[in-house]
Amino acid sequence: MATKRIERRLRPTSRAIGLVVVGVLLGAAAVVFGRGELLALGGFLVVLPLVAYVLRLIWRPRLEAERTIYPTTLAVGDRMRVVTEVRNRSWIALEPSSYLDLLPGAEPSSVGGVLPAIGSRINRNEDKRRRRVAYGVDSMRRGVHEVGPLFFDNMDGLGLTRRVLKIGEATEVEVWPRVVDLPAMSVPSGKSGGEVEAGVAQSGDSDDVLTRDYRRGDPLRRIHWRATAHAGELRVRQEEHHAEDTSVVILDTSGAPEVEEPKAPMTIIDLMNEQAGPMTAVDAEFELAVSLAASVLARFHRFGYETELFETHAALDGDAESTRTPSEEALEGVMRRLMLTQPDAERREACAEVVDDISRVARTPVVYVHRHLSGDGLAAIRSLSSVASPALALIVSDEPVPPATLTSFTEAGWNVAVYSPTRARPFSPVLELEATA
Structure with a gap:
């Protein structure tokens, strides 16, 4: 699937790798200079990222998303509103995370941002256990597009591990061509010097009856005499097509x-x-x-x-x-x-x-x-x-x-x-x- 290119498993950050490297160097220095405190500090720096990685493997966030899109059928230039409610079903809270909703053709700044921490399922405050992502876009291209899924770039509090989570599924929207009033x-x-009067009905002034030019073969009963007098030429009713x-x-x-x-x-x-x-x-x-x-x-x-x-x-x-x-x-x-x-x-x-x-x-x-x-x-x-x-x-x-x-x-x-x-x-x-x- 296309989204597999962005969804990633848990991995150490550059900070974690740097701590391990420094820890190894301190351990080597402790052996050379015979300093026990350097060995203890080096060991701590090596173990800390490993412990963080193992704990994050065990405690994986469980998030659910419910997306509402209005409208799901729109025209080029129309504004589309997207509201996604994210709930945390895990026993642990989710740290503040940056998010990005997949929407081809949109600017990342309009469909992404930073979401505050989401409380765990044991949090009694319902508002703390859910967050809302909402945005509007008016730059959709013509065609059939999918909105979503939602991606979270999640990092632990120490910045030692990170993972990209895919939340929810995509929702299909149709973008029709733009229609303007020409x-x-x-x-x-047209041939009568008016607004395409040879083919498009015009409105008479008398009682808003739609009329058009008289064509050979039109029955006389369809002639609209008031519109004819106003236009100076025969006009017929366009009530029936x-x-x-x-x-x-x-x-x-x-x-x-x-x-x-x-x-x-x-x-x-x-x-x-x-x-x-x-x-x-x-x-x-x-x-x-x-x-x-x-x-x-x-x-x-x-x-x-x-x-x-x-x-x-x-x-x-x-x-x-x-x-x-x-x-x-x-x-x-x-x-x-x-x-x-x-x-x-x-x-x-x-x-x-x-x-x-x-x-x-x-x-x-x-x-x-x-x-x-x-x-x-x-x-x-x-x-x-x-x-x-x-x-x-x-x-x-x-x-x-x-x-x-x-x-x-x-x-x-x-x-x-x-x-x-x-x-x-x-x-x-x-x-x-x-x-x-």
Whole structure:
């Protein structure tokens, strides 16, 4: 197990080893100079660490931990509260000890500290027999993580022996991608000049009825006359949503270009894992792309749309699959998929299959979150503008986007918004362009 790398048996400290060395030297000096007091002192210094070691072997601390985590399902940036109650079931008290809770990605200072002495089970004061470890973290990374177990670095009162104790078991938590309220969808206007009005319902001023643009074939009985008079164009009620009210989000999961990947600093928590080397740094571009995809899905879903998520790459032995969420169901399934998805250059490109699936749907909003896709795959995705209403491309890049790339989208009929993870406000677009085709 990974935690075996940090959990250690009882061992002497450098102080104990130093006392033994000094004791041996004093014994040798006593023989050379014939001084009995040196021999007695040397013997005491040698025996003391041995006695401490034997006693600590016999009396091993028995600790129990009960951990409470809230919430166990959260999003990136949310704060998670962890409270662990430690009880001493041993007949002897536990000396003050430093502790560390295993939590990948967290700073040791936020999940570690020093716990006061814990009284033995014969102590009548219940508060003395238990201690509480509590902390909050808001730096959890996307994915499935384990909180715990709790580790104690325990040293005896004389500082001659020490052991690392593992207390309790790990608790699993899920960290979903961050979802933000994108202002005006953070993309350029749709065909009506408003906030993606071709695909997302708007609220009428009269009685808060959700409305949208009139589409050919809509029954006249669904026209909302007050909203129509206010907008100056036909608006229909969006009170009922049908199967054709589908929105599509495509996430670019192509691998980053071959560059030397930076390494994140190694912390004491990383040493508890089985990996021998440093952790890989967070791919800020991809994390922002995933959050944008999740935010767009959440926004469409909030307006009553059936949502469908595609990825540009699929497993080598499988077809490109979508995650479809009806408007009346929660987004739990698609959020769990986004929680686990990772860019992988070895995955098979499935853009042609994605385009074929989407082309079978009636004109619908299509949002494409673009990173590094190129070649025929990118050309296939751009061709979706002919069936999208509207076609929205969110380009994520920490470098300036070449003008040729922007032009290739706008000339193909895509509205474009550019985002950068290096900005102070990464969810605000750096640049917005409207389609020219």
